[in-house]
Amino acid sequence: MACQFFRGKYLADRMLNNIKQEVFKRQVRPKLLAILVGEDPASQVYVRHKENACNHVGIASEIIRVPETHSTAMVSEILVDAGEREDVDGILLQLPVPDHLDERFLCNLIPPTKDVDAHNAASIGNLVYGRGIFVPPTASAVAHCIQENGIDTFGKRVLVVGRSRHCGLPITLIMQGFRTHPELPDVADLYNIAASSDIIISAAGVPGLIRPQMIKDGAILIDIGFSRKISGSSVGKVRLMGDIHPDCRARASFITPVPGGIGPLTVAHLVRNTLNAHLHANGLPRVSLASLCRPEFEDEFEYAS
Numbered sequence: 001m002a003c004q005f006f007r008g009k010y011l012a013d014r015m016l017n018n019i020k021q022e023v024f025k026r027q028v029r030p031k032l033l034a035i036l037v038g039e040d041p042a043s044q045v046y047v048r049h050k051e052n053a054c055n056h057v058g059i060a061s062e063i064i065r066v067p068e069t070h071s072t073a074m075v076s077e078i079l080v081d082a083g084e085r086e087d088v089d090g091i092l093l094q095l096p097v098p099d100h101l102d103e104r105f106l107c108n109l110i111p112p113t114k115d116v117d118a119h120n121a122a123s124i125g126n127l128v129y130g131r132g133i134f135v136p137p138t139a140s141a142v143a144h145c146i147q148e149n150g151i152d153t154f155g156k157r158v159l160v161v162g163r164s165r166h167c168g169l170p171i172t173l174i175m176q177g178f179r180t181h182p183e184l185p186d187v188a189d190l191y192n193i194a195a196s197s198d199i200i201i202s203a204a205g206v207p208g209l210i211r212p213q214m215i216k217d218g219a220i221l222i223d224i225g226f227s228r229k230i231s232g233s234s235v236g237k238v239r240l241m242g243d244i245h246p247d248c249r250a251r252a253s254f255i256t257p258v259p260g261g262i263g264p265l266t267v268a269h270l271v272r273n274t275l276n277a278h279l280h281a282n283g284l285p286r287v288s289l290a291s292l293c294r295p296e297f298e299d300e301f302e303y304a305s
């Protein structure tokens, strides 16, 4: 059976082009503020991706770089100030923050109306009831990928590997909305559970964790693992690796690759949330996902930045 690869980068670029047109048409200038604590190299890369995507669509971005040594109280002050700023529509605290900081306390300081990453406990709680203002971009990117590819989830067994509060948990919550059977996680049993799962969504951050021997024929594999590894072949080169072992392509029917799969789509969903935060703050209707996925009309708007 031929395995289909999801071209998330392609879909993300289309979304960003449509967002750019909306921003231009409405003559708005939303702003995203990213707060980056410490010097984690991967976080620097992700924040740069988000900044580039914002620049591309005409959304302003600002990064506040906070020294690793700042206390929870000091970072709190920055977040509270950001929450009160009228020029800032979306706020994201890049995770993980250094261990000595109270991450949960800090996330909860982001006002829900500006919480474009949906990391506030209120945002996460609202997700349970499908009533939140924002859905975490990774979870909405996964849902989008499932819908876009006409993947039928009804009655299917879905395994979510990884139970981080920001990734695995929201995805599990959103999958409930798809009416699936959630499996209780049991790491020791990963082999058996994976073997009987129709859809595996992996956000463990363990490169190559999901191997071909573990999966069932025709499985749908969604990869949200982003690990940076020194490449074996070319010395000194850092490569991005997902949780899904490349050999899985021999048995799976659908794979989201890393890079080029869910990652870029996540960034596009964050940008969409930022536009919607701005529209919401100004009492305007938000843009639907469907309207942002229509085929782009090249050169319809000459964007003046």
Ligand SMILES: Nc1nc(=O)c2c([nH]1)NC[C@@H]1CN(c3ccc(C(=O)N[C@@H](CCC(=O)O)C(=O)O)cc3)C=[N+]21
Pocket (backbone or CB within 6 Å): 043, 045, 046, 049, 092, 093, 094, 095, 096, 117, 137, 226, 240, 258, 259, 260, 261, 262, 263, 264, 265, 266, 267
């Ligand atoms: N508050 C917060 N929000 C996040 O959304 C968040 C975070 N913290 N901490 C870290 C993770 C990781 N993450 C990724 C975003 C984009 C790609 C992405 O675009 N990847 C590209 C390639 C990127 C590259 O080459 O470095 C791809 O898969 O093709 C990957 C991973 C967001 N995260």
